[in-house]
Amino acid sequence: YIHPGYQLKVVDCLLTNLHQPKTTHMVLTGQFAGVDLLMKAYASEDIQSCQFDMFGDCMLIIQDEGQG
Numbered sequence: 001y002i003h004p005g006y007q008l009k010v011v012d013c014l015l016t017n018l019h020q021p022k023t024t025h026m027v028l029t030g031q032f033a034g035v036d037l038l039m040k041a042y043a044s045e046d047i048q049s050c051q052f053d054m055f056g057d058c059m060l061i062i063q064d065e066g067q068g
Contacts, residue, residue, distance in 0.1 A: 012063045013060060014061045015058060015059075016029055016059060017052070017054055017057070018047070020052055032063075
């Protein structure tokens with residue numbers, strides 16, 4: 001948890017589940033990855049066979065050095 005005195009850290013990658021559209025998790029993931037990249041990933045044919053939410057598949061998002 002973030003609390004007074006907590007030392008914030010910077011991350012350059014995110015391991016997360018595949019999220020349903022119009023959820024807060026999807027919004028947060030889009031903020032990290034970029035909405036255009038996230039929508040492109042969700043539109044790919046490869047994702048059609050994936051399972052969503054906490055018992056489904058996951059994805060690893062790694063930011064470019066110049067991004068963020």
